[in-house]
Amino acid sequence: MALFGLFSKEKKETLDKGLEKTKDSFFSKLGRAVVGKSTVDEEVLDEVENVLISSDVGVETTVKIIRRIEERVARDKYMGTDELDRILREEIAALLSDNNTSDVPDDFDLPPHKKPYVIMVVGVNGVGKTTTIGKLAAQFHKRGKKVVLGAGDTFRAAAVDQLKLWGDRVGVPVISHGMNTDPSAVAFDAVKKATDMNADVVIIDTAGRLHTKVNLMNELTKIKRVMQKVTPDAPHEVLLVLDGSTGQNAFIQATEFTKATEVTALAITKLDGTAKGGVVIGISDQFKIPVKYIGVGEKIEDLQTFNKMEFVDSFFKK
Ligand SMILES: Nc1nc2c(ncn2[C@@H]2O[C@H](COP(=O)(O)OP(=O)(O)OP(=O)(O)O)[C@@H](O)[C@H]2O)c(=O)[nH]1
Ligand SMILES: [Mg+2]
Secondary structure (H helix, E strand, C coil): CHHHHHHHHHHHHHHHHHCHHHHHHHHHHHHHHHCCCCECCHHHHHHHHHHHHHCCCCHHHHHHHHHHHHHHHHHHCCCEHHHHHHHHHHHHHHHHHHCCCCCCCCCCCCCCCCCCEEEEEECCCCCCHHHHHHHHHHHHHHCCCCEEEEEECCCCHHHHHHHHHHHHHHCCCEECCCCCCCHHHHHHHHHHHHHHCCCCEEEEEECCCCCCHHHHHHHHHHHHHHHCCCCCCCCCEEEEEEEHHHCHHHHHHHHHHHHHCCCCEEEEECCCCCCCCCHHHHHHHHCCCCEEEEECCCCHHHEEECCHHHHHHHHCCC
C-alpha cells in the first residue's frame, strides 16, 4: 500500500538520522583501526574487537562477531580491509537473525483476541517510560484504536501530570487517583474502564524508583495480581524500557529486571543523541526477550517498532 510505503520511507529516514552519532563514532573508530592496513589479519581483528566493545555492543556479542569473521577469514584466506564493512554487516545481520525472537510486528499492530490488550510499562526512573507510553498511545490512536492510559506512577509528584499531559495531547483518557495513592488500584480501574469502554489497548505507567528495589519489584507483582481480577491473563505485555544512552547500564538493568520480574518485551530509548547505539545489537543478541520498540527522538513519531534488518541496514548505511 502506497500509504505504508511512504511511512516506511519516513521511518527509515528517522532511523538513519537517529543513529547518526552512533554511526559517526563507529565508522571513524573503524577507519582508524584499519588505517595503513590492506588485509584483515589478527591485528586488525583485535582492533575491530576494541571498536565493537567501545561501541557498546557488549563483550559477549563482540566475541561472537569476531569469531564469525575469523572463520570467514580462515575460509576465504585473503580478506581486504575494504571488505570489512560489508563483512561486519553480513555477520551482524546473520547473528541477529539467529536469535529467533522476531515476533515483533512491522507496524504498531495489536494482537487479535486480546481486548483490551494490557501493556504494563516498567523500568528505572528517567529511562523514558512515560514518554514511550505517550508515543505508543499516539501511534495506536492514529491507527483508530481506542486507548486508555493508567497513571500508575503515584510515587513522584510530576508523574501523574506528565501522563495527563500526554493524554490531552493525544486525545485519550487517563485514569488517575493522584499522587501517593495505591498504584494497583489505578491499574485495576484503568483495566476496568478499558473493558467497559470496549477499548483496544490500555497502557499502565509505573514508578521507576521506590524506597528500595525490593519494594519496586513487590509493587509490580501486586499491580499485576490486582489487574488480573479484571482480566485474568493481564498484563499481556510487560514492556521494560531501557535508556540506550547509558550503554552498558542498559544491559545491567535488562539483566536485573528480567531476573526479578517477568518481562515480555523491551524498548530501548534515546538512541538519538548518543554514540552508544551499538547497545541495541548486543541486547537483541543476548536477550531472548524481543526488542519491540526503539526511541530515536523526542517527537511523537520518534518511536519505532524495531526491525533487526532495518536496524543493521541503517547502521551500515553511510
Ligand atoms: N532524545 C530522546 N529523549 C527521550 C527519548 N525518550 C525519552 N526521552 C526523554 O527522556 C526524559 C525522561 O523521560 P520520561 O518519559 O519522563 O522517563 P520515565 O522513565 O517516565 O521517568 P520517571 O517517571 O522519572 O521514572 C524526557 O526528557 C524525555 O523527553 C528518546 O527516544 N530520545
Ligand atoms: Mg515517568
